[in-house]
């Protein structure tokens with residue numbers, strides 16, 4: 001049976017334990033929002049009804065994962081859970097060596113410090129906030145080499161996460177291969193709207209980098225979602241399994257940074273995985289300084305066990321189909337109502353196009369920040385700004401980056417919310433859309449130095 005002829009998906013699990021949600025009134029939400037400086041990151045989770053801020057660490061673990069927590073081997077060194085994790089990563093990602101880290105940015109910190117020298121360039125398929133910051137802190141400059149279509153919210157290219165080979169070749173020619181320690185490729189591409197790259201594109205990037213002796217480091221945070229899109233959309237992959245596709249993807253890369261808090265269905269965890277023995281030796285030494293011993297990297301034994309078990313569940317076709325299916329369900333409801341969103345609908349989230357949504361609000365008055373605040377005020381649904389605030393400032397000029405994409409991310413944690421929650425969310429966004437003309441922008445009244453979107457504060461204009 002092909003995917004197209006299958007019936008509707010349904011969650012491949014049932015609910016055994018519930019976490020009550022607090023419903024709030026509009027005046028309560030107005031107060032909470034004001035106290036939070038109109039930044040959804042600064043709201044108390046207790047004041048949130050449906051939390052679609054992120055899919056990071058917010059997933060529901062299975063009974064098998066919870067049972068694994070009881071089998072945590074909390075020895076300082078050589079925990080058996082480390083070896084379970086190492087086996088699972090070798091089996092599904094195929095890399096030879098593992099360095100666990102407390103989360104994704106721990107791995108980004110290590111690889112950036114080890115591989116990037118001041119003055120280097122790191123081409124990548126669109127920036128990610130923490131990834132780029134670590135590259136910059138190591139003295140490097142990120143160069144965006146994603147295809148142009150990724151910056152166009154209505155372009156329906158099925159692989160908007162692809163690298164533009166010409167752009168990559170140009171930077172190699174301009175900077176010289178010696179100044180490019182690696183190409184950074186993420187799948188799916190978070191900031192582009194959860195968009196995948198194709199296997200064909202990755203193979204081409206491998207060929208080009210091989211010619212110049214440049215490595216590829218894979219941000220595998222949502223690689224399983226990328227594998228699912230390849231199975232659905234790329235010729236020749238319909239009959240391959242998700243584990244086969246995942247292994248093939250990783251085989252074209254030299255190592256991976258991973259935030260296990262996404263694909264791998266855990267609340268905390270990450271890793272750096274490598275094939276190069278020398279880089280591994282350095283990372284294994286360095287992790288001791290910044291994270292913890294090389295067999296726990298800032299994690300408890302039980303966290304590594306939950307992750308090892310999460311990998312096996314995350315690659316199951318029925319799981320990933322229901323996960324992406326839920327996102328599509330909400331996305332399609334919004335499209336039917338005419339709400340402008342990034343298309344194709346991404347893997348982990350729906351991205352509202354705030355520039356189109358609030359055409360009266362200029363980018364300097366933070367349309368996406370305003371939209372996230374309005375949705376919260378309307379219904380208690382918490383979403384996240386992914387526009388000018390997230391983009392931050394140019395490290396040389398100090399001016400804002402002005403990203404083409406000014407988005408609000410409506411992000412679905414895995415295995416957490418029901419279809420009724422999805423309906424309430426869509427209704428709220430549609431209501432805000434219907435009264436969009438009456439809404440004004442905001443001004444920033446506090447701006448922290450790093451990753452400002454987490455802690456910046458705003459006031460209504």
Ligand code: PM9
Pocket residue numbers: 053054055056103104105106128129130131186190219221222258259260261270
């Ligand atoms: N992503 C997200 O919500 C969490 C915090 S940033 C707002 O999407 C990629 C593609 C990510 C990512 C985190 C990290 C960093 C690396 N790459 O959060 O440190 O989406 O585990 O991972 C977030 P950690």
